[in-house]
Amino acid sequence: MGKKVLVIEDDQELGTQIVKRLRDAGYEPTWWKEGRRLSRETLPDVELVVLDLMLPGTYGMDLLKDLRVFSEVPVLVLSARNDTADKVRALRLGADDYMTKPFWPEELVERVRARLRRPTLGRGEVVEVGALRIDRGRREVSVRGGRVEVTRLEFELLAALAERPGEAMTRSSLAERVLDPERDGTERTLDVHVSRLRKKLGCGAFVETVWGIGYRLGDGRDE
Amino acid sequence: MGKKVLVIEDDQELGTQIVKRLRDAGYEPTWWKEGRRLSRETLPDVELVVLDLMLPGTYGMDLLKDLRVFSEVPVLVLSARNDTADKVRALRLGADDYMTKPFWPEELVERVRARLRRPTLGRGEVVEVGALRIDRGRREVSVRGGRVEVTRLEFELLAALAERPGEAMTRSSLAERVLDPERDGTERTLDVHVSRLRKKLGCGAFVETVWGIGYRLGDGRDE
DNA sequence: CGGAAATCTTACGAATTCCTTACGTCCCGG
């Protein structure tokens, strides 16, 4: 059973072509011939999205932005505009690749393959480590069933760590992922948030310090 | 401390440009101005490789093929050839992206960012030698299942040795890899850390002395 | 066996890294 791919493409001919090639390559494409409103509920359970930016009515870039609010699914963007500014914008919004039309379907398939080659880890909605539970969908955290109120940034921090439970992450990578690069958040800032988080979680061992490196998500068994 | 990126690019001007942009974006680029033989030993510890396919003498595609034998590091390929067959070949060989020259450096940076946004997987390999276990991802060391607390530098030392278990490494190469060149760590310093490590591991035979040369990772069966 | 070189071990001080608290700012809802 191939991996599921959502293709959002209004052009009949191109869409047919893409879907056929993907199917030949062993994937299971779903074809949306128009840009629909994307939400957690409407997004099908797919492992990758091929998104044409030039959809009538909707602006594909907005779809991408919406999508990234609730999902980390890889997105391969198609566009007729071979314009660096556009590419940069799309990639900044979280696109994983950007192809300029016209292109050979074969290349598209290979780029899809390249994206799906690497397994997505810990990107699932819910991550559970020990007594700690992190629900990305609901943006909720609970310990031993009891809900814990955390701030946006604290949640981001936990979610970042939860992507690879048990693996050490450097401060710099955490900062890059969690802090706003604009607002000069220094790496010291992370310490403060970690500190607050530990207090809220009621157990310091959920976020372990890796001395000289950064932090790591633990199961809270120590301590 | 940004993520390390290896740039393999013979063109002086383009290389300068790329390196500068990457540095501005907060990465730590290393620039190879020629295609060198790639092996587990010669590949620096980087999180991504930018590889120009059109290198004089060597054919970049071969480098890519070699690389994939022993490493899963993401590769972004540059090429002057805007040719689907070439793109497909590179992607099939394990490239993660393919950019056609000329391009705007800004786009390159964004594509690098897009690749590194997702946590690299397949890293954090675990090395086991005898009863010794070294987990690069978790940054943990254990002996016969029992966790052993080691300092950052001690871990680096072990990890360096573990790259070639059983093979002797000179003090100088270990120092280069493990010590901070800034802070004048003399090679004598290594002895001290080896000593501390042996005590922590509870068995001196895991790190064997190679008289007049340096050290070697052993399985701990001696002694 | 003896001496020189290489290595081991220990102790200690300096530097780094980390945690916590306190405080000021910004933004939002009332």
Add this chain to the structure above:
DNA sequence: CCGGGACGTAAGGAATTCGTAAGATTTCCG
């Protein structure tokens, strides 16, 4: 206009790490 929460920064003090020195021990080699 007034709270209150979220967040960044600063600062102290605690904990950890690391380099160096110095003396002990081992290895090599004649």
